Amino acid sequence: ETGVTQTPRHLVMGMTNKKSLKCEQHLGHNAMYWYKQSAKKPLELMFVYSLEERVENNSVPSRFSPECPNSSHLFLHLHTLQPEDSALYLCASSLSTGERQPQHFGDGTRLSIL
Amino acid sequence: GNSVTQMEGPVTLSEEAFLTINCTYTATGYPSLFWYVQYPGEGLQLLLKATKADDKGSNKGFEATYRKETTSFHLEKGSVQVSDSAVYFCALGGTGRRALTFGSGTRLQVQP
Numbered sequence: 313e314t315g316v317t318q319t320p321r322h323l324v325m326g327m328t329n330k331k332s333l334k335c336e337q338h339l340g341h342n343a344m345y346w347y348k349q350s351a352k353k354p355l356e357l358m359f360v361y362s363l364e365e366r367v368e369n370n371s372v373p374s375r376f377s378p379e380c381p382n383s384s385h386l387f388l389h390l391h392t393l394q395p396e397d398s399a400l401y402l403c404a405s406s407l408s409t410g411e412r413q414p415q416h417f418g419d420g421t422r423l424s425i426l
Numbered sequence: 427g428n429s430v431t432q433m434e435g436p437v438t439l440s441e442e443a444f445l446t447i448n449c450t451y452t453a454t455g456y457p458s459l460f461w462y463v464q465y466p467g468e469g470l471q472l473l474l475k476a477t478k479a480d481d482k483g484s485n486k487g488f489e490a491t492y493r494k495e496t497t498s499f500h501l502e503k504g505s506v507q508v509s510d511s512a513v514y515f516c517a518l519g520g521t522g523r524r525a526l527t528f529g530s531g532t533r534l535q536v537q538p
Contacts, residue, residue: 316469345525355470355515355528368525402469412458412477412519415526417469 315339318403318418325393326426333388333421335403341416343409344386346378349400349420361386362409390423398425428453430518432529439536445503447532449490449516452497458519459483459492459499460526465512473501473514506536 316337325331335344346358360368361380375397377389386403400422404415433448451459458477462470474483479494488503499516516529 318469354530357525360525404470409525414460414472414475415470417462417471419467419469 316403316405316416316418318401318421320421321419322422322424324424324426325390327393327395329393330389330391332390333401333403333423335386335388335418337384337386337403337405337416339405339407339416341405341407342383343406343413344380344383345404345406345415346386346388347402347404349402351399355402358388360409367409393423393425395425398423428457428518428527430516430527430529432514432516432532435513435531435533437532437534439506439534441508441536441538442505443536445501445506445510445534447501447514447516447534449499449501449529450497451499451516451518453518456494459490460517460519461488461490461499461501462515462517462528463512464515464531470515506534508536508538510534511536 319334342363344361348356358372359378364380375392379387400420402420403418406413406415429452431450460475461473463473464470474485476483476492482491490499490501513531513533515531518527
């Protein structure tokens, strides 16, 4: 039990589909993150939210759209994805975005684009 | 900018062998340093951390010392077990409102 729950664990979708990834944390944290983990590549930070405000967006294509309705929930809306978007998408949370704060990760959603 | 360099894997060891996974970093200021572990099919888990120079982080038999003079944070364990087989990530705390900077990960395989 990590305290950060991601659903679904696995998702297969076509390039024209629209789907959403969900992340929920019960740790009382105020910061949440989306990462992309591809085979043989470093972990890529996609988005950072602090107190429901997006504070970092690392040049992510617009086909990925994050949403943070409250400090416990984070979504990643997917639309018109490409095969190279197949990866493990990890959500994380931390008490704040302060640099000494460790991040707590969910188990990820394995996304496959057909 | 900040960066983290880890040794390439996989690292293959026999049970009870000594483990070292090298990690060096480039950063402005004095960031916090972390080691995370990812077991198969799971997300990353914080293994240990150090927040200032000469600090030693330790957990589950793993240790790493924050060496400012060599900008390193090498992970060590005296006697590895098969259950330690995983991918290990070194990470650097950002400054201001930035998130962590991760290394590329090192896969450890421990054989019985």
